[in-house]
Amino acid sequence: MMSGVSTDRPSESGADEPAEQAPAEAVAQPVEETGRQPRRLRTVLIIAAVLFALDLLIKCIVVATIEPGKPIYLIGDFVRLSLVRNPGAAFSMATGMTWLLTLIATAVVIGVIRIGRTLRSLPWAVGLGMVLGGALGNLVDRLFRAPGPLQGHVVDYMAVGWWPVFNVADSAIVCGAILLVALTVFGFEPDGTRAGDQKQERDAADEDAEGKAA
Template sequence: MVVLGAILLVLDQITKNWAEANLEELVPQPFLGEFLQLTLLYNSGAAWGMGSGITPVVTCLQMLIVVGVLVFAVTTVRSPWYALALGMILGGALGNIHDRLLRPPAPFRGEVVDFLELPNWPVFNIADMGVVGGAILVVLLSVIGLHTDPSAAEAEKPAAAETEAPEERKA
């Protein structure tokens, strides 16, 4: 999980640095025709620019989420699928936190570099893809009933079978 998060963080920062060095702000460049364009912009808010006036609060909330993900992963998660999802969320969150802490205009007020643009969708970055993809994977895993700790789920099955009434077992 931590390795995946670190890889995603590095990939995110490399692509953001490339975008800043090679793209002109707010000038779309076709990448895959009209489907995917590269448009450099700076986002001082959270998702879709919301909360741009409270960037320090957004930054602190993101840091709390990272701590929560780490605590949850260490104390609860034993499933490789959940570890994958949390690694994606961790790497993406750290990529955007890095921008907020170290990019202009100031620490805790830094603007996130966004540069990927799909039709009728806000401009985003690799970190955003990690956070959203990881969150979707967590929801999907929950919906299909995959436990965060498969060995704990197996241990619960015999205990549940023993508490059933005999007539329920026959049915």
């Protein structure tokens, strides 16, 4: 009498476990990360370096070619180049607080670089790059020009109408600050998103959760 031979095959290891769940989860995370905008620190530094170099070059030319009190008229009396040593802030404000302005400029430079490390918005990178380049341009003057460190006078040279004499660094700081304020007012975030878009995503997620619960 022949004994029955079992035709059952041993189950393979892990057959009862879902085979595709782990790979799907593993792929989901990289897709989410690659979908985000790239960090913009390099953009901030490039814009800052270009503005800083331009400001420094023009200041060197102005100091070497223009004498104080002898302006060069470009468009009548309205636009002219005039060498002025400014101990104050942009557009000759706060002239009696040179040392404090130097410390503030240093803090601005450090703060912008720290923010730029996680920045993902291109418009924010442009604005911060302008502020950083302008702050560096005037900070170098305060550190290395007469009458001494932390007390150095900034070289201003551009005069337009009745407006106080200014330079490229002043213009970069003011224009960059205006851009950053506008981005904040209209809801553009440093991470590349908009405040309204985030609210819509949260509302949609809440609706989906409510639908599943029902």
